């Protein structure tokens with residue numbers, strides 16, 4: 376026998392079930408109320424944002440908001456072309472979702488610069504320029520709850536020949552150049568870290584020059600160089616993950632403000648309710 380239903384369920388408290396008031400102008404309804412964020416009645420899936428050119432422009436150039444760095448996508452394209460020209464391999468390592476970052480980069484025309492887009496959930500999208508590229512899950516030593524730190528990912532995957540052969544078609548990585556606005560500590564004997572301002576505006580011209588310089592120096596030491604880019608506030612100018620998945624973040628509010636000036640349908644994507652659908656970005660053990 377199943378236990379009696381709990382009198383309290385989401386959005387419904389039994390004590391508030393009062394009989395209809397005679398003459399009330401409010402019709403009674405059998406539909407339970409649900410907490411929704413403003414605009415959710417016209418909600419669209421948050422993933423559709425990644426196909427919205429206005430969202431991508433705001434993410435990568437600030438267009439629509441207070442800042443507008445219109446040439447930034449071309450500057451990233453030039454930097455990535457330069458590092459690849461130095462025989463380095465570009466990849467993304469994000470605490471967000473590899474599939475989302477791949478889709479954004481593909482829609483921007485930047486995905487072909489990357490051999491893979493990886494995330495700290497173990498997701499890897501090889502060849503992200505293909506719309507058919509699927510996120511595979513790889514397993515790395517350590518971690519908890521299916522999450523890894525970036526340090527674990529670099530040590531347990533990027534410096535492991537069996538893993539890089541399988542996921543990057545690279546037999547051996549000699550050095551890593553790592554660019555992140557909130558970098559984790561990597562072994563300085565094999566890695567060069569370029570730290571950007573935390574949740575700042577991502578790679579600008581000065582940082583791009585540093586990436587090229589560090590990649591040049593690493594390549595001169597011989598062996599395969601991997602250039603590992605964080606996504607949010609590194610490749611992107613705005614925090615994509617938080618704008619998409621954390622409704623109460625300043626990033627989501629900033630986009631909503633921009634979207635409101637653009638009008639429907641750019642606004643009113645359903646990120647779920649703050650209390651029920653908040654998605655952690657980083658592994659909680661960090």
Ligand SMILES: [Mg+2]
Nearest residue numbers: 556605607608
């Ligand atoms: Mg970041």
